[in-house]
Amino acid sequence: MLLLTTALSGLMAGMIQTAPPPQQPPQQPAPTTTTDPEAFELETVTTTGARPRGSVNSDIPPDITLTAEQIQAYGASNVAELLSYLEPLTRSSRGRADGQPVLLVNGRRISGFREIHGIPPEAIERMEILPEEVALEYGYRADQRVVNFILKANFNSLTGELTGRTPDQGGRTTLEIESNILRISGPDRWSMDLEHERSSPLYESERDIERDAGATPFDDVGAYRTLLGESERSTVRGAFKRDLNSTTQATVSASLEDRSSLSFNGLPGVVLTVPAGNPFSSSLGNEQVSRILDASPLGRTTDGLTGELGVLFDGFLGDDWRWTLNGEYTRTETDTVTGRGYGADPFQARLSANDPTADPFGPLALTDFTPVADDTARSVAQRLDTELVLTGDVWTLPAGGISSTFKFGGDALSLDSTSTRGGVTTDRKQSRTRLSGQASFSLPIASRRQDILPALGDLSANFNLGYEELSDFGGLSTLGFGINWSPIEPLSLQFSYTDEQGSPTISQLNDPTLSTPNVPVYDFRTRETVLVTRIDGGNPDLNSDNRQVWKAGFNLKPWSETDFRFSSTWTRSLTEDAIAAFPTLTPDLEAALPGRFVRGPVDPLDPDPDAVGPLISFDARPLNFERFERQDIRTGFNYSRAFGAPNPAAAPLPGMPGGARPPGGAPMRVEVRGGGDGPRGGGGPQMRMGGGGRGGMQPGQGRFNLSIYHTVRLQDEIVIASGLPVLDLLDGAATGARGGSPRNEIQAQGGVFRNGMGAFVNANWREGTRVDGGTGPDLNFSDQATVNLNVFIDLNSQASWVAQFPWLKGARVNFGVQNLFDSRPEVTAGGAEVPLNYRADYLDPLGRVVSLTFRKILF
Structure with a gap:
């Protein structure tokens, strides 16, 4: 094992040399012959200055x-x-x-x-x-x-996996079964996946969420409202890749996914108006009474079916040019049915007539109300597209070739939707054809390897431009350029600028309109959590946007013998006519877009001159904001190191995953062939290791990974329309249910693996935010740190266990905990009661989730 490690180290060192090696390189091991049956015979042919097999040609x-x-x-x-x-x-x-x-x-x-x-x-x-x-x-x-x-280069496996997940508070269970078969034989590959997943519903009554029952016979209306609906998904997908000849390969892939969900929006309710003078009235004026009926809960079912088919051809023209031609067809069908409950007209007529038997505060019979027909929506989206990409050198400069990429594409999209709301049916059809072209060039200016201006190191510039003609939006353009500079080998710097125009998606334009009743929202103006109707769907009045992005960054590898990389990137983006989903409801948003909100009449007896009526509904369909402007700096490092000494005695059983030795102690041949910097090799030489096995760390060795990245947001602002104030997401404005944008965010990962056992930790921390409450109290969101843990053991590496229980051969067990410390968003409202839909169990109903996975590679 040590011989193999030493020889491969020498081999790779030879591959990355930038100058011819000396006649007698120091510490270069001579070819070794041994009679030890555990030793490997190595025969190598090296090519200097070539990229490893499969690398990106860049x-x-x-x-x-x-x-x-x-x-x-x-x-x-x-x-x-x-x-x-x-x-x-x-x-x-x-x-x-x-x-x-x-x-x-x-x-x-x-x-x-x-x-x-x-x-x-x-x-x-x-x-x-x-x-x-x-x-x-x-x-x-x-x-x-x-x-x-x-x-x-060669790999065969049949894998099966069974996973169960549940929050430690209970209430929801997810079961998932997956299988995959994969065959890789040199240039040929085929695979097939099967998946099925089912999740049970999670109700409000299973969490600490209490609502007013509204004088109904039900003690807990939360038992009829889901936080997370029941869902089921089945998927089959496959791919086949084959070399057609020495220069051309073809790939065909397809998938079919069937999904369904069922959620409940609570019990149906009615709003009754008790007129002045009614025998049950307690007010001098008209009085509104909200009641919940003893009926089946309002449900929403969604069924979807998505099919995809893709074909790709990839080949070479001569020695310098690569071409890729691909086509893809996608069809998605979605059907939605939403329950609407009951109409109050019959009972309201009795109230208006001062019927002494029509008590709006007493028990209500369903026969006094009229069932309302369900809302329905159906959409069929189709997409057919094709692209031709050509890559190669158009000219040769002293520092190297001017590499170029040309792309020509065309696609056709359609979205047909039918929606029925309140008995009114609306049919909409939207189609789009697009022709596009893009060209990019990379110009080498200085090169250490070519000894061209070596004092500058490696320096290149790139330039790109694109244009697309849309049948419904006209012409849209893209323009960009960048500089890549490595003044010294450990350091690389990048700068780039892009100016692009973008159109709304066909879904954003033409999705069917959906009305969801009984959606809980916090009304900042009345300082109450209310149930309203939310309207979603497409907006045919959307305009295209224009986006400019500036980026500057560096990547540093200070020690050549240590796998440690440090990087930092500054990014600034400005988007005009930005296309956005409707953000969270705030006083600023309602003031800017009053037409998106519907309120009921103001209580005439309310003494407050600024009083507003109750919020009834809001329109959440996407819209154009005047501009977004954002800046951030992301800095971090990635570090990895091996530890431990090889222990051949601890080798897993031959022929199974993780085996490093060829069967029967056969010698191994390591061969490096051909290559070069041209596009044909996909990046250089082919390295082949004979003797079977799947490679990897030697028994007894381990590997440790650590990465930490910090993001600081310097600017995150929105202007809804000209003349309106700037909404600062870093200081009181918000676009989501969890407040504004955190100024600071940290992502950390760490993993360790040895002898078939490992653990991986993913931690995220985000700084607290604030939502300006207008005339009411501000909502303050605390800092939040979440930690996810994944612990696993490859049972095949435990030789004694496999010997006792042969069915464990090729098996692995994973134990995972998402949100290990059950960290929840904590919201305060300046001493006032926190609105219901900003409480921890509403914002994060799952909390800590435990999972167990049994995975087995059958061969």
Whole structure:
């Protein structure tokens, strides 16, 4: 084992040399022959100055590279789960939303996330996380980071997994079963995933939430309102990749997902008007009475079916150009039914006639009210798109080739929706066709390797422009440029600027209108928590936006022999005509958008001259704000190190995951072939290790990971419309139920793995915020720290256990605790009672959640 480690260290050192090695390099081990059956015979052919197999073909180096050992320390079950753990490392502040990073496999584009969703981490040789500028080189916009998965050259597995999750307070249970089959044989790969998940509902009565029963026969109306609805999801997906010839590969992937949910919005209610002079009136004027009926709760059912099909072809033109052609079709059907309860007209007529038997405060019979037909909504969204991407060098400069990427695309989208509200049916159709083009260029200026202006180090500039023609919005353009500079090898600096126009999505324009009754909101003006009707859906009056992003940052690896990287990035974004979802209700928002709120009449007997009527409904459909302006600085480090000495006696059973030795003590051959910096290799040489096994750390060795990132927000402001005051999310304004934006936020991760056992901790801390209450008390949100823990044990590494219980072979057990210390948002209201929907159990009904997973690789 020690011989293999030493030889591979020498091999990799030779691969990254930037100058020819001396004739007799110091401490270079000579080829070794041994009769020890546990030793490996190594035969190597090295190529200097070439990228490792599967690397991204870019002059911009990865910010972070994770080895197979480091990936093991996260204890993830598949690529999707691994990406969720890596979110602090893949986060970008340049995107329009916190979307998923650009994903590549072996330095190449993929046909969609479904292609790699269920791949087990054991199949990953290493990962590269790269800055946003690299996305341009693959035909994407520079608004998300890039993650490149380098898969092992040969890998076979059948994996099954069973997971159970429940909060320690009870009330909700989630069961999930997954399976994946994967075959990798050189350039060919195919996989299939099956998933099924079911979650039980969580009711308000199962948490510390109390509401006024409204003089009903029900003691606890919370038993008829869900905090989290019942849900069920089934998914099947698959992918097939194959080399068509020596230069061309093809990939086909598809998925089908069926999902459903059921939630309850409480018992149906009515609002009755008791006229003056009525025998039951206690007021000199008209009096309004809200009552809850003894009936079935108001429910909402949602059923959805989504199908996706993607095809990708990837190949080469000569030795210098790569081309990728992909097409994708997606269809999503969604049906929603919302209960509306009862109309009060028959009973109200009796009240208005002063019927002495119509007591609005006594027991109410359902026969006195008229059932209201359910609201329904159906939408069918379809998307068909295709893209052609060409990558290669258009010219050669002394410092290297001018690499370029050209993308040409076209797509067609449609969204047909039908909604019925109050017996009125509305049909809407929206379609869009789009033609787009994008070009990006990277110009090398100085190069240490080429000995061109070596005093400057490595210096390159990039430039990109794009244009798209939309059938419903006309032309939209994108323009950007950047500089990448490494004055010394341990340090790299980046600066970039982007100016882009963006259109609203077809869903934001044409989603069916949904009315949800009995939505609890806090009305700052009346200082009460009230039940209102919330209107959601599309807004056909949305305009396109314009977004400008400035970014400057650096990445430092101060010690060449230590896996430690330090980085810091400043980002400023200005978005005009910003498209946004409707934010949380505040006095400032209602003053700026009075047409979005509907209030009832003011009580004529209220002595307050500023009194307002009760809030009845609000329109939460998306809208254009005049501008968003944000600035932040994100700084952190990522550190990893191995520890412990190899212990061959502790090797897991041969032929199973984690085995490092070839079966039967056969010699291993390590071979490095070809490569170079051209696009053909996806980044250079092919390294092959014969003798079977899945690689990884040697028995007895361990790996430790630690990363900490701090974000400080310098500015986060919204202007709703011209002439209105600036809403400062760092000082009293809010866009969400958890207050404004925290000025400071820290994300920390740590993991350790050894001898098949590991633990991973993910911690997040956010500074407290405040919501300006206008004439009422402010709402103050405290600091909050949450810690998630994942502990796992690879039972296959416990040889004595497997010998006693053979069915444990290839098994792993994960024990997880989300929100380990049950940290909840704590809200205070200046001594006043905290509004119901700002209490801890409402903002975070789950709290601490415990999970147990049994995973087994069958082969």
